[in-house]
Amino acid sequence: MRHSFFDLATVTDEFHALFDAWAEAGRFHGTLQDESVDVLRLAIHEWIANLVQHATFRGDVEISLALQLTGAGVSCSIEDTSMGFDFAGQVEHQRAVLDAPAPSERGRGLLMLEKCTEALDYTEAADGQRQRIAFTVRDLGEEIFAPLFASATRNDRPSYAPSGPPRPPLDPA
Amino acid sequence: MSFSFQKASPTSAVVRIGKALDFRNAAEFKAACQEHARQGVRYFVLDFSGTGILDSTGLGVIFSLYRQLTPAGGQVVFASVSRPVQVVVQLTRTYKVFRQFPTVEAALQAHTAAPSAQIPQRPTGTV
Numbered sequence: 394m395r396h397s398f399f400d401l402a403t404v405t406d407e408f409h410a411l412f413d414a415w416a417e418a419g420r421f422h423g424t425l426q427d428e429s430v431d432v433l434r435l436a437i438h439e440w441i442a443n444l445v446q447h448a449t450f451r452g453d454v455e456i457s458l459a460l461q462l463t464g465a466g467v468s469c470s471i472e473d474t475s476m477g478f479d480f481a482g483q484v485e486h487q488r489a490v491l492d493a494p495a496p497s498e499r500g501r502g503l504l505m506l507e508k509c510t511e512a513l514d515y516t517e518a519a520d521g522q523r524q525r526i527a528f529t530v531r532d533l534g535e536e537i538f539a540p541l542f543a544s545a546t547r548n549d550r551p552s553y554a555p556s557g558p559p560r561p562p563l564d565p566a
Numbered sequence: 567m568s569f570s571f572q573k574a575s576p577t578s579a580v581v582r583i584g585k586a587l588d589f590r591n592a593a594e595f596k597a598a599c600q601e602h603a604r605q606g607v608r609y610f611v612l613d614f615s616g617t618g619i620l621d622s623t624g625l626g627v628i629f630s631l632y633r634q635l636t637p638a639g640g641q642v643v644f645a646s647v648s649r650p651v652q653v654v655v656q657l658t659r660t661y662k663v664f665r666q667f668p669t670v671e672a673a674l675q676a677h678t679a680a681p682s683a684q685i686p687q688r689p690t691g692t693v
Contacts (some may be wrong), residue, residue: 405588407592409618409619425600427649428649428653431649431650431653432653432657434619434650435619435621435650435653435654438588438619438621439621439622442588442589442621442622445589446589474672483588501622501626501658502621502622502623504622505621505657505658509657556609
């Protein structure tokens with residue numbers, strides 16, 4: 394399953410229409426339960442929302458989505474032509490926001506994405522001109538509903554090795 | 567905008583969320599809720615029947631409304647929660663904060679029957 398989007402104003406609506414069609418055609422049957430299909434949709438939505446709201450694009454906009462069914466779930470790759478950002482720094486920033494006495498109403502998107510996916514990786518794409526995020530969503534049953542924000546300790550949290558030169562910070566999604 | 571407001575009483579309102587509450591309409595939702603709160607609404611029933619997307623921004627503005635209302639004894643409750651929204655509620659464990667009802671009518675009846683008894687406990691953890 395592959396598709397490319399070229400307009401930030403319409404990408405969200407286009408993505409959900411496309412995902413509806415894939416789901417209604419049963420493309421995820423046998424791989425993900427219905428709740429996990431919702432998780433997959435949410436994860437992709439959060440990343441698209443992040444790009445629409447915060448990314449800076451060089452030249453033409455292109456966001457390419459690729460989904461692959463595997464024995465373990467659905468692996469997802471999203472490449473874009475934006476200038477990228479400091480993913481690890483923003484995740485830490487969002488954690489700090491949530492730890493504040495009066496948490497902001499914003500700044501949960503990357504944490505939600507981190508929580509509901511596995512093998513999350515954000516790097517430059519192979520051509521060096523694009524950014525790429527990849528993750529896997531699989532059926533986890535009750536595991537996926539473990540506490541999202543409250544109880545994770547630093548040792549439980551994944552780390553992200555910086556790749557390439559430092560990137561400009563991005564406002565939290 | 568996919569949501570709509572319907573006042574059930576001078577102090578309560580039902581918000582039909584519609585297809586989505588996300589980064590595209592969250593600011594509009596927040597402004598509309600604040601306007602109703604200024605008019606005296608203290609009990610918001612969010613009707614999530616048919617809602618396909620509740621994202622982190624949408625959840626954030628609901629928390630903002632919650633923080634605005636609770637000092638004055640108000641509350642926000644969820645009704646007719648769709649499966650995609652239930653997934654978000656479970657992922658974020660926000661069921662600890664927002665009481666859920668199977669229907670809008672049940673949510674309104676609970677408020678009418680014992681409005682002062684419905685004020686939820688403050689969450690013990692950060693959500």
